[in-house]
Amino acid sequence: MLKLIARRLLQMVLIMAVVSLILFVVFDSDKFKKQIAVAELGGFSVAAMSDNDYRIWLKSKGLDVPVYERYAQWVGGLLQGDFGKSFEKNAPVSKVMGERLLNTGILAFWVFALMIPLSLIFGIVAGMKEGSFQDRSVSFIAVFTTSIPEIATAILLTVIVALGLGWLPAKSAMTGGWNSVELILPVLTLVLYDFGYVARMTRASMAEVMTSQYIRTAVLKGIPYARVIMRHALRNALIAPFTVIVLQLNWLLSGVVVVEVFFQFNGFGKMLLEAALFGDVYVIQAATLVAVFVAVLSQIISDVGYTFLNPRIRFS
Amino acid sequence: MTDTTMPAPRLSLVQRLKRPTALIVLSVLMVIPLVAYVMFGEPLARAGIREIVLIPAIPATLILYALAMSSWRESWVAILGGTLVFFWVFVAVSVPFLPLLDPNKPIRPFAQPGTEMGDITFWLGTDLKGRDMLSRMLWGCQRVLVWGVTATAVAYVVGCIFGLIAGYISGIWDEIISFISNVLLSFPVMVLFILILNYLGPSGFNIVIAVTFASAPAIMRIVRGLALDNKTRDYVFAAQTRGEHPFRIMVWELLPNVRGPIIVDACLRLGYTTVAITTLTFLGLGLQPPDPDWGLMIKESANLMVLQFSYMLLIPALAVSSLILGFNLMADGLREMSLRD
Numbered sequence: 031m032l033k034l035i036a037r038r039l040l041q042m043v044l045i046m047a048v049v050s051l052i053l054f055v056v057f058d059s060d061k062f063k064k065q066i067a068v069a070e071l072g073g074f075s076v077a078a079m080s081d082n083d084y085r086i087w088l089k090s091k092g093l094d095v096p097v098y099e100r101y102a103q104w105v106g107g108l109l110q111g112d113f114g115k116s117f118e119k120n121a122p123v124s125k126v127m128g129e130r131l132l133n134t135g136i137l138a139f140w141v142f143a144l145m146i147p148l149s150l151i152f153g154i155v156a157g158m159k160e161g162s163f164q165d166r167s168v169s170f171i172a173v174f175t176t177s178i179p180e181i182a183t184a185i186l187l188t189v190i191v192a193l194g195l196g197w198l199p200a201k202s203a204m205t206g207g208w209n210s211v212e213l214i215l216p217v218l219t220l221v222l223y224d225f226g227y228v229a230r231m232t233r234a235s236m237a238e239v240m241t242s243q244y245i246r247t248a249v250l251k252g253i254p255y256a257r258v259i260m261r262h263a264l265r266n267a268l269i270a271p272f273t274v275i276v277l278q279l280n281w282l283l284s285g286v287v288v289v290e291v292f293f294q295f296n297g298f299g300k301m302l303l304e305a306a307l308f309g310d311v312y313v314i315q316a317a318t319l320v321a322v323f324v325a326v327l328s329q330i331i332s333d334v335g336y337t338f339l340n341p342r343i344r345f346s
Numbered sequence: 347m348t349d350t351t352m353p354a355p356r357l358s359l360v361q362r363l364k365r366p367t368a369l370i371v372l373s374v375l376m377v378i379p380l381v382a383y384v385m386f387g388e389p390l391a392r393a394g395i396r397e398i399v400l401i402p403a404i405p406a407t408l409i410l411y412a413l414a415m416s417s418w419r420e421s422w423v424a425i426l427g428g429t430l431v432f433f434w435v436f437v438a439v440s441v442p443f444l445p446l447l448d449p450n451k452p453i454r455p456f457a458q459p460g461t462e463m464g465d466i467t468f469w470l471g472t473d474l475k476g477r478d479m480l481s482r483m484l485w486g487c488q489r490v491l492v493w494g495v496t497a498t499a500v501a502y503v504v505g506c507i508f509g510l511i512a513g514y515i516s517g518i519w520d521e522i523i524s525f526i527s528n529v530l531l532s533f534p535v536m537v538l539f540i541l542i543l544n545y546l547g548p549s550g551f552n553i554v555i556a557v558t559f560a561s562a563p564a565i566m567r568i569v570r571g572l573a574l575d576n577k578t579r580d581y582v583f584a585a586q587t588r589g590e591h592p593f594r595i596m597v598w599e600l601l602p603n604v605r606g607p608i609i610v611d612a613c614l615r616l617g618y619t620t621v622a623i624t625t626l627t628f629l630g631l632g633l634q635p636p637d638p639d640w641g642l643m644i645k646e647s648a649n650l651m652v653l654q655f656s657y658m659l660l661i662p663a664l665a666v667s668s669l670i671l672g673f674n675l676m677a678d679g680l681r682e683m684s685l686r687d
Contacts, residue, residue, distance in 0.1 A: 041528070042532075045528065045529050045532050048529055049529065049532075049533075053541070056541075056545055173671075173674055173675060173678060174671065176674065177617070177667060177670045177671035177673075177674045177675075178667040178670070178671070179621040179624065179625065179666060179667065179670060180621075180625070181624060181625055181628055181641075181644060181663065181666075182663035182664070182666055182667045185644065185659045185660060185663040186660070186663060188651070188659075189653070189656040189659065189660055192651075193651060193652070193653040193656055194653055194656075200651045201651070280534055281534070283534035283536070283537065284534040284535045284536035284537065285536070287536045287537075287540070287629070288536070288625045288628065288629065291628075291629060292628075292648065299536070302537065302540060303540060303629060306540045306541065306544040307544070307630070309544075314541070317537075318533075318537060318541065321533065321534050321537045322532050322533060322534075322537075324534075325532050325533065325534055326532045329532070
């Protein structure tokens with residue numbers, strides 16, 4: 031088990047090293063340096079700049095040193111917990127990103143807090159009796175909500191709840207300080223899109239367990255049905271959904287981009303898009319590394335957790 | 347498996363059309379004109395044959411729809427999904443011939459749905475710039491479908507090639523390909539899209555590249571697994587004994603035998619790709635104005651937070667949802683049918 035974890039962690043470090051190196055080389059191109067200059071100084075002044083001025087500007091930003099030197103510097107800084115400096119915000123990346131990650135973390139917490147019970151209950155109810163009315167209706171609802179992309183869910187919710195009924199604010203920019211009410215629509219959008227997938231996975235797992243011999247035995251022994259479900263079926267049926275739920279972390283990092291941009295919520299996804307459009311290399315670097323880290327870590331947790339929970343794999 | 351000494355059984359026209367060759371020819375007839383129309387519109391227009399190109403696609407679409415409906419009779423989910431998808435495909439191939447207003451011509455801004463102006467009626471209203479929403483919605487599906495199908499197809503070709511190599515030849519190739527795909531798979535998809543499109547610049551062709559990078563590793567894994575599973579089967583050994591070239595074995599023997607799961611996955615992936623293209627266009631990283639596109643329509647009116655004008659957001663949102671629902675239901679139905687066999 032420890033060997034497995036160690037190997038996966040080593041793989042993660044390797045992947046992150048490769049990713050950061052590729053990003054550094056990609057963003058070192060002249061085109062990107064120009065993009066930063068245009069974003070910061072405006073198109074006209076960059077066009078009017080002489081080569082010498084441009085070189086001075088590069089130097090002031092520390093972009094004139096060769097890429098391998100910058101990479102070495104950056105890795106050195108990273109080991110001391112320094113992510114570099116944002117060109118756009120003129121502040122340390124760790125500070126800019128810390129705030130945004132906290133906001134997205136709160137968003138993600140509520141998404142999971144709502145999605146896990148909702149999808150498990152729906153999935154279990156559907157899987158208890160395969161082919162029954164409740165099974166078919168849950169499956170249909172799940173396909174339906176998953177088929178509506180986040181952007182469309184966001185629009186439908188905004189139009190109905192915010193504009194039509196006027197219950198909630200339409201945007202979540204939090205201009206007047208933190209406001210939890212503004213969090214409701216983004217959370218609902220993400221939950222509605224994602225719960226269908228987890229519910230279907232839970233349903234499949236539950237349906238498989240219900241056809242197994244030991245459940246039939248338990249029912250035939252005359253144990254009350256509720257007890258069979260709670261005591262016997264759930265323990266095995268919840269192993270597969272566990273891995274699926276952990277892997278949703280990876281999906282959430284993609285999903286938040288469009289939802290945060292649509293609702294103007296100042297989170298990690300919006301920061302990533304803004305940094306990419308600006309060419310803010312160090313922010314993109316740091317954000318990508320965080321995203322890859324979370325994604326790989328969730329994969330490791332789901333693999334290790336699955337091995338831990340499922341004795342059939344553990345002992346073979 | 348027909349006995350060669352027996353005369354081939356006489357097939358009805360419908361049965362003959364249902365054979366793989368006929369289906370492939372029909373699909374090509376349906377897709378290629380549409381792709382040519384959208385991607386190479388300008389050279390075609392200069393040659394004066396832009397609209398004519400689409401004419402063979404219309405009967406091909408209708409025949410394919412009829413064939414699909416007759417062979418999916420057992421699954422109403424697949425029927426419903428197929429109907430939604432074919433509705434949009436039919437709209438895409440026939441939209442130049444429909445009596446619609448010019449989708450790019452500003453006429454009257456902020457006209458509510460159903461407004462009449464002279465002898466024209468804006469059934470779905472007009473957008474911020476006064477362009478007819480109905481015609482923009484119907485034209486919009488062309489670009490989404492064409493780029494979605496192209497991107498998925500390219501991703502499949504790349505994924506299948508690498509998957510077959512990794513699964514069938516294995517060894518060092520498997521190690522290299524698997525590591526690269528692990529690196530790519532460890533990115534959250536949207537992060538990868540943003541990085542690639544930011545590097546290459548926003549355009550349809552670059553979306554194809556970005557989708558390939560994001561989807562090919564997952565496709566490669568599926569194909570690799572299927573190839574590993576199938577390469578110890580007798581028919582592969584038979585082909586090896588006949589002395590067939592590994593390339594021929596991979597493409598002619600293995601690939602047709604693993605097509606079932608691949609087709610189901612392709613339907614799902616078409617849905618994902620459509621979502622991705624719409625989302626990227628909304629984020630400003632995808633297709634560029636002025637031609638109508640659902641993501642673009644959402645982007646243009648995303649900050650218009652007035653109930654009265656919410657139709658500008660609702661129409662493209664419902665359109666894209668119906669197309670994706672179609673793809674997903676179709677995939678569901680196909681999976682159900684393949685499990686039953």
